[in-house]
Amino acid sequence: MELNIIDQDLETKPYDLQTQVFKVLMHPARLAILEILRDGEHCVCHMEAYLGFRQAYISQQLSVLREAGLIQDRRDGWNIFYRVTDERIYEVLKIVRQITGQGDPVLQKPMTPCACPQCSAKGNLE
Secondary structure, three states: OHHHHHHHHHHHHHHHHHHHHHHHOOOHHHHHHHHHHHHOOEEHHHHHHHHOOOHHHHHHHHHHHHHOOOEEEEEEOOEEEEEEOOOOHHHHHHHHHHHHOOOOOOOOOOOOOOOOHHHHHOOOOO
16 A cells, blocks of 8 residues: 555656645735736835735745745845746736636735835836
């Protein structure tokens, strides 16, 4: 009987990496973060302004996305900016929306203004 379990594990082993990506995508906050990053890199304070979550919570979700290789960060002085590593993730998300019958997500206007240097130079959030 144990031999069947071992054989079954060997048969499913090639799917481990794919499973990891799907597990990472199974969180609404992570999907929202990816949506914010769709148009380029953003800082945590920018994500706070859009999502209304605390910085620590967003940082936890960013850590999971980064460990999965879906995003990467860049430090600029005190600020850290995040961006998607492979734009094809948006194709996956689009197909999931089609399967579920949902349209493209619409980000709400920021709940609070973002005070980072990048946003301040643009006249806060657009």
